[in-house]
Amino acid sequence: MNILIDRIPTPSQLKTLIGDRAVHIWGARHDGYAAHHVLNRHGIDIQAFIDSSRALQGQRVFGKDIQLPDPFFANATPQTAFILIASGFHADAIADDCRRHGFQVGRDVLIQGDLRLFNYQIDIAGSCNLRCISCPRGNFDTHRPKGFMSADVYRAxxxxxxxxxxxxxxxTLYNWGEPLLNRELPEILAITHAHGLLSALSSNLSFKLDFESVIAARPTWFRISVSGWEERYEITHTGGNWARLMENVRRLAEYRDRHHPEMLVEVFYHIYNDNRDDIRRWQALCDELGFMLRYRHAALAPLDNIEAILEGRAVNERVQRTMALQQLQVEEVMRLALAERHRPCYYERHLWINWNLEIAHCMEWYRPDLNLVPESFMDTTPEQLIAAREASEFCARCKERGIHRCFIVYSDERLIAERDSLPLAAGAD
Structure with a gap:
């Protein structure tokens, strides 16, 4: 991890480093949105985003184009362009690509993680209305305490x-919980924006709750998690109701148009072995409603289950059902993850803060007793958090076995294209 707080540049030092070069942010998802917002907050404009995902081509974010890397490098030089890398999964590989094109890290390129200490993921709802078999809410028997973060606690x-x-x-106002269950979410969003911050939500939208007040509070980015179409959706989004989901998806578009047309909406599609062709219907719906579509191979969460399988321990029938439906099997995922175990861990630069202010050790492990520090976030300094992460034997064991790269393999769009896992993935770059 090796964070040196005293080496983070001040905004004026950053402006001096950039000079009169055009700024490009590499990564057009919510890390990139955060980078864009921070730069704007400090008076630094950007020219465009760069992203290798074919799913994002033709889209615009905050009025800025999204370019593929090859056209960018064909026209840019270190004298004319400055790059801020805001891609958590692939920052190391992107930095290497920049070097191959003559851009020097530290002079022409910065990694977002060299500016901020952590990416903050706050589970404002310690509960979920679904019991998805691929998620610990559905396949774990022990959980952290249920509850909701109040707006007053959130402000502090x-x-x-x-x-x-x-x-x-x-x-990011979610992890394992369903944030729209928190009745104070509109106020929490207002507090977020009053602090000069963007907000990210992810929801299953499979409930009767009316959420117009949430959209009226203007979240920046809103993800809908889906898998399959009609009856296939209800298998893997276990406990979900297809008709209710469709009603709420259209309500979301209506509320966006009424209250917040600039809100970025992403449908996040989980690929199982029975829903490959269903994505065509989701693409058509996204095109109709003006949503973005992203996808990944359906993961088996949490990492606790991956570890159990690696060690040959028994797993419950919900985990077994998930594995039987997966397009990309755990054994292949771990073979690929192990091959890149030398690469960085995306998650060690995240803090998952639970609704009761506990700090979970990792956002992708679930064991309820596994915390990074014994104290609450409010009683812990950044130096203590960094020291705890760097000294963690748990992190060292996870990285030694390559488990830290597991979910990155599931999300690899190039692998999806190579395996022809989706009809839309052909030609992904």
């Missing part, structure tokens, strides 16, 4: 985050 939390980590640009 943000005050501390910005005091500790002033380059923070976005707050």
């Amino acid at each position: 939390l943000l005050d501390k985050i910005l005091s500790d980590d002033p380059y923070t640009g976005i707050i």
Whole structure:
């Protein structure tokens, strides 16, 4: 991890480094949104985004184009362009690509993680309405305490985050919980924006709750998690209701148009072995409603289950059902993950803060007793958090076995194209 707080440049130092070069952000998802917002907050405009995902081509984010890497490098030089890498999974590979094209890291390129200490993921809802078999909410028998973060606690939390980590640009308001179950979410969103931060939500949208007040509070980015169409959706989004989902998807578009046309909406599609062709219907719906479509091979979460399989321990029938439906099997995922175990861990630069202010050791492990520090976030300094991460024997074991790269393999769009896992993935770059 090796974070040196005193080496983070001040905004004026960053402006001096950039000079009069055109700024490009590499990564057009919510890390990129955060980078864009932070730069704007400090008076630095950007020219465009760069992203290798074919799914994003032709889209615009905050009025800026999204370019593929090859056209960018064909026209840019270190004298004319400056790059801020805001891609958590692939920052190391992107930095190598920049070097091959003559861009020097530290002079012509910065990695977002060299500006901020952590990416903050706050589970404002310690509960979920679904019991998906691929998620610990459905396949784990023990959980952290149920509850919801209040707006007053959240306000104090943000005050501390910005005091500790002033380059923070976005707050992710979910992890294993369903944030729209928190009745104070509209106020929480208002507090987020009053602090000069962007907000990210992810929802299953498979409930009767009316959420117009949430959209009226203007979240920046809204993800809908889906898998399959009609009856196939209800298998893997276990406990979900297809008709209710469709009603709410269209309501979301209506509420967006009424209250917040600039809101970025992403449908996040989980690929199983029985829903390959269903993505055509989702693409048509996204085109109709003006949503973006992203996808990944359906993962088996949490990493606790991956570890159990690696060690030959028994797993429950919900985990077994998930594995039987997966397009990309755990054994192949771990073979690929192990081959890149030398690469960085995306998750060690994240903090998952639970609704009760506990700090989970990792956002992708689930064991309820596994915390990074025994104290609450409010009682812990950045130096203590960094020291705890760097000294973690648990992290060292995870990285030694390549488990830290597991979910990155599931999300690899190039692998999806190579395996022809989706009809839309042909030609992915």
